[in-house]
Amino acid sequence: MKLQLALDRMTIHEAIAIAEIVRPYVDWLEVGTSLIKEFGMESLRQFRQAFPDKFIVADIKTFDNAAYEFSLCFDYGADAATVIGAAPLVTIETCKRIAAERERLCMIDLLNAPSKQLPFLFDSPHTAVCIHISKDQQEQGGHGSFEHSIEAYTPFLSSGGPKLAVAGGITSDSLPLLQTLRPDVVIVGTGITQAVDPLAAAKALYQSVHSHS
Template identity: 30%
Template sequence: MTLLKDSVDIVEAGTILCLNEGLGAVKALREQCPDKIIVADWKVADAGETLAQQAFGAGANWMTIICAAPLATVEKGHAMAQNCGGEIQIELFGNWTLDDARDWHRIGVRQAIYHRGRDAQASGQQWGEADLARMKALSDIGLELSITGGITPADLPLFKEIRVKAFIAGRALAGAANPAQVAGDFHAQIDSIWGGKRA
């Protein structure tokens, strides 16, 4: 984190980190990065209000809820996020529909995360026209997307027609010989495509 905190806009307390370290992971990142957006990537499926209260109380700005969660869980999590000045991101994994997305937007959620999962990437799955069409449809509903799944700076032009909120680039940064340079390459691409707008 020390190498990158001045080079990124958003810091994620990832699912695996939080499963191993608990709520302390969010608190530690907030202490290390007081001026950054912190994401509690918990993929909440139930107890939306309680977990949102814990996440935002620990210093998160955004918390993830898995797309399979009941709408009531999303509503309760979103209401608590609003009370705490935070936001909910819907984590799009597995089965979901555009009707689901319309429901999330209707209750006030404005962010979603579009994935190419670790396993899909490892098996060679690439970003395709079907992905881009679904992202465009989500954008048209009014959701801003964080895009993840082995993203590199060279991939960013693929998403120029999408309402992008952020790129989640953990693997590209963690595996780089010079992570700050890779972060700079991301920023340069974002600036050239979207005019320097930041989350």
């Protein structure tokens, strides 16, 4: 498993500073949706410049205009970009195609994805899918929704399918439940960035994630 650090709701400078502190204990860096919305592609450019050796995810959450948005992310240095699983299938297919052509990764965010689209979303061996408990759900006490998600998505999981990522309020305490899914990527944001000691939090999560790799 890999540990992905999600950086959101802060300035580019603040995000880079935190990422630099925890750099030894994160595998992937995510330029979060709010960073991209507030600062545009400049956020990706600065992250690629600051971390030339890191795998960088652009959490752009594309829903339309797929070819343009994914190409833009990759032009500015992203190794992966995200598309919403509830988007039209033609949009998702375009994202997958652009990523394949650029030899990058397309990550499909399953947030609110309709059940009828799940077979298509999981039939993508060269992509990644992300089981995601939203920020709004977390703030309304929705952490337990991961248990429902595990039940809902288990029938679609297979060794030959896409990489699996999990995200949404994950901490060291909630990690054991998620390990039953055997995810390829564990995405953590505030569990590190808002910790009293971000470096210690990142180290503990990194060691736990890699001990189950």
